Amino acid sequence: MSPQSRIIFNLVQNDHSINLEFKNPLLKDSLIIKEILIDRPTQLFYSRQIINSGKKSFDSEYGSLFILPGDTLSLDRSGYNVHSSTGFKNFTERLIPISLEEYAIDVNAIKAMKQELNNRGLRGLLHQINDKYDERNNSIKNCVLANKVNVKQASILNNFNYVIRSYKISYIPFLETSLSTSDKSILDSCYDDILKNIGKISSISTNCNFQIYYSMIKYDALKNGNFSKDFWGYFNSVKPGIKEADFYHPYLVTQLYSGYGYNPKSLNIVVSKLSDQKKDLFIDTLCLIARSLLKSEIDMVSGRKELMSISKGKYAYFLPAKSMNKGGRNIAQLKSVKIVNRKGELFSLKEKLLKGNVKITVIDLWASWCLPCIQDHAILNKIKPIFDPKVVKFIYLSIDRDETKWKKMLNEMEEGRDAHHYCLSAVSYQDLMRFFNISTIPRYIVVDRHGRILNEEFFRPNDVNFKRELNAFLASAEPQ
Numbered sequence: 192m193s194p195q196s197r198i199i200f201n202l203v204q205n206d207h208s209i210n211l212e213f214k215n216p217l218l219k220d221s222l223i224i225k226e227i228l229i230d231r232p233t234q235l236f237y238s239r240q241i242i243n244s245g246k247k248s249f250d251s252e253y254g255s256l257f258i259l260p261g262d263t264l265s266l267d268r269s270g271y272n273v274h275s276s277t278g279f280k281n282f283t284e285r286l287i288p289i290s291l292e293e294y295a296i297d298v299n300a301i302k303a304m305k306q307e308l309n310n311r312g313l314r315g316l317l318h319q320i321n322d323k324y325d326e327r328n329n330s331i332k333n334c335v336l337a338n339k340v341n342v343k344q345a346s347i348l349n350n351f352n353y354v355i356r357s358y359k360i361s362y363i364p365f366l367e368t369s370l371s372t373s374d375k376s377i378l379d380s381c382y383d384d385i386l387k388n389i390g391k392i393s394s395i396s397t398n399c400n401f402q403i404y405y406s407m408i409k410y411d412a413l414k415n416g417n418f419s420k421d422f423w424g425y426f427n428s429v430k431p432g433i434k435e436a437d438f439y440h441p442y443l444v445t446q447l448y449s450g451y452g453y454n455p456k457s458l459n460i461v462v463s464k465l466s467d468q469k470k471d472l473f474i475d476t477l478c479l480i481a482r483s484l485l486k487s488e489i490d491m492v493s494g495r496k497e498l499m500s501i502s503k504g505k506y507a508y509f510l511p512a513k514s515m516n517k518g519g520r521n522i523a524q525l526k527s528v529k530i531v532n533r534k535g536e537l538f539s540l541k542e543k544l545l546k547g548n549v550k551i552t553v554i555d556l557w558a559s560w561c562l563p564c565i566q567d568h569a570i571l572n573k574i575k576p577i578f579d580p581k582v583v584k585f586i587y588l589s590i591d592r593d594e595t596k597w598k599k600m601l602n603e604m605e606e607g608r609d610a611h612h613y614c615l616s617a618v619s620y621q622d623l624m625r626f627f628n629i630s631t632i633p634r635y636i637v638v639d640r641h642g643r644i645l646n647e648e649f650f651r652p653n654d655v656n657f658k659r660e661l662n663a664f665l666a667s668a669e670p671q
Contacts, residue, residue, distance in 0.1 A: 192223050197630060198270035200235040203396045204228070205508055206441040207448050211235070213270060220268055232259050232347045234283075234397040236295075237271075253291045254282040257347055257395070279344055286339060287330040287348060293323070293355050294399050296362060304359070305366045313374040316363065317381070324356045350391040357385045357392060358399040361406035364413070382410055386432055393438050404442040407433060422446055423464035427474075440473055447477060448509060449655065451484050458485050480506055491666035510659060522642035528623050530588065530613040533598055537616065540588075540623075545642055549584040551664055553649070556627075556634040558591050559600035564633040568604060570652040577658065582665065589614040590624070590632065637664060 192198075197214035204227075215221045227233070236255045254271060258264055262278035273281055283289060292300045308316045331348045334340045340348065360381050364370075370378070385392070385407065392400055405422075408429050412418040417428035426443060433439060450457050458481045465478045479501050487494020487510055495510045528540040544552050555571065557564035568587075575585055587609065591597040597614045615623055623629070627636065627647055635649035645664055650657040 192221055192270060193268045194219055194221075198237060200237050201398065202227070202229075202233055202235050203398055203400070204233075206445050207508065208398055208401075227258070229258065229260055229396065232257050232350075232395045234351070234395065236398070253295075254284055255294070256282050257344075257351070259347075279340070281339070283348070283351070286334050287327045287352070289327065289355070294358060294397070296359070296402075301362060301366070304362060305368060308363070308366055308368050313363070313370060313377055317360070317377070320356060320359050324352060327352045327355070347395060350395050351397070353388060353391045354395065354397060354399050354403070357403050360385070361403045364406070364410050378410075379414070382407060386436065389436050389438060393436075400438070401442070401445060404438050405446075408442075421460065421464065422450075423461050427468050443473075443477060444480075444506070447480060451481075451509065451655070455484065455488050455658070458482075476502065480509065484509060488662070491663050510663070520644045520647075522638050522644060525623065525626055528619040528626075529616040530619070531594065531616055532613055533601060535594075538613070540619075541642065543586065543613065544638055545640070547584065548581075548640065550582050550640055551645075551661065552584045552586060552638045552640075553661070554636040554638065555585065555587045556590060556629065556632050556636070557587065558589055558632060559596045560591075561632050565600075565604065567633050567652050572605070574652055574658060578661065583661065585609075585611060587612045590620065590629070591615075592617065592620065637661070639664075 192213060192215035194215060197212060200211045200213075201208060202211060203209075211225065211227065213223045213225060215223055234255050234257055237253060256264075256273070257279050259278050262276065264276045264278065265274040266272065267274045271282075273279070279286075296304075304316065307319065311319070328349065331340070331345050331352065334348070335342065335345045363381075364378060385403065392403060408422075408426055409418065411429040411433055412425040415428065415430075417425050419425050423446075426446075427434075447458075447461065450461065462478060462481045462485070465474055465481070468474050480498065483494050483497035483501065485494075486497060491510070495507075498504075498510055499507055522541055522544050526539065526541050530538055530540050530543065532538070544554070555564075555567070557568070571585065589597045589612070591614055594614050601608075601612055627634070633651060635646075635651065636644065637646040637649045638644055646660070650660060
């Protein structure tokens with residue numbers, strides 16, 4: 192990898208989505224090696240925003256690549272080209288015609304689908320989806336003829352093509368557009384086909400599968416009149432064909448995992464709903480997981496211990512052990528770094544971090560030109576009230592080189608009214624950037640009351656681990 196660069200891939204592991212980071216902290220080209228434990232063909236996906244602070248423009252770059260168990264893959268120094276591989280020799284988008292919108296549907300893509308449904312009807316929309324499906328199938332055949340992929344790899348791409356088709360179909364019943372009786376019959380046939388070919392979908396590991404599984408359960412509950420607003424109120428009312436499918440149990444665990452990350456207190460409702468179900472071994476296991484997670488909200492150590500005892504620690508990833516600062520670094524080493532507040536007053540970063548008697552301080556490194564940073568502020572603003580301000584302090588530290596632009600952005604943001612907003616002084620810029628090896632933002636750093644750096648690359652606020660790990664740090668922190 193090139194000096195001080197990093198690339199983050201997203202993949203599905205243990206039936207939940209994780210990020211896999213490759214980072215070169217050195218000032219020279221370095222070989223960075225990672226081992227990934229997978230049990231089936233797995234899609235590695237990356238997406239990054241290229242930010243031009245001068246023009247304030249934001250461009251996107253994305254790509255995906257399939258790896259198989261046993262594959263050895265080498266990327267070039269940029270991380271965006273395959274150098275050598277025992278498996279696929281190129282990124283998926285460079286083999287078959289596929290756009291990001293086809294396997295990472297966002298709000299705009301949903302609006303476009305709804306417009307197409309209103310203009311052309313269900314048959315027209317399905318015709319469009321199937322035309323794209325056929326186009327990709329033909330492209331895969333051409334890849335085989337051109338020796339770009341072998342027969343086994345072509346089979347994986349064919350299955351992925353079917354996943355993309357099913358993924359788009361899975362949004363149709365919920366586009367808030369009325370469908371005729373004949374349209375509903377067509378959709379029934381589509382879902383029957385998906386269930387019949389569920390093996391193609393579950394044979395590969397990709398984030399698209401979560402939406403397909405959710406849609407199958409929800410659509411069946413709607414069709415049979417068993418739907419309720421709460422997933423845990425209808426999940427067990429689906430037809431036997433869905434319950435017996437290989438995806439069903441792992442997907443329920445995924446729902447529990449994501450629900451806990453979004454709102455830990457919701458587990459009280461989950462336990463209540465599961466207790467009302469007809470007992471079986473797996474539902475009992477879900478109840479045990481939920482109860483151990485609830486305990487962890489009060490006592491992290493006991494909760495994690497209980498979780499480790501379930502199914503031989505299979506679900507330990509719900510409460511990952513917190514990252515430690517093995518190097519023993521302390522913020523006191525940055526004694527010369529100065530920051531300014533909006534009034535132009537100069538302070539020592541060390542002074543502001545260690546002032547008061549809070550257990551934990553979270554530093555949010557951002558800049559006025561960084562769109563992801565600003566988006567994170569809005570999310571963090573909703574999370575902050577969860578934590579007692581006498582126990583956890585949040586400091587926003589801008590790395591803007593122009594204080595005028597920083598102050599202008601503070602005035603434009605609702606979150607800019609927070610008193611703990613500071614800007615890194617120009618003379619201290621290089622010292623801080625080098626100390627933490629900062630090449631990208633947003634960046635979050637966690638420090639304890641003594642200035643010890645607990646985590647130099649903490650989770651972002653939209654990550655389910657953000658709240659969990661802060662609670663873990665608090666649970667193990669010294670009494671105030």
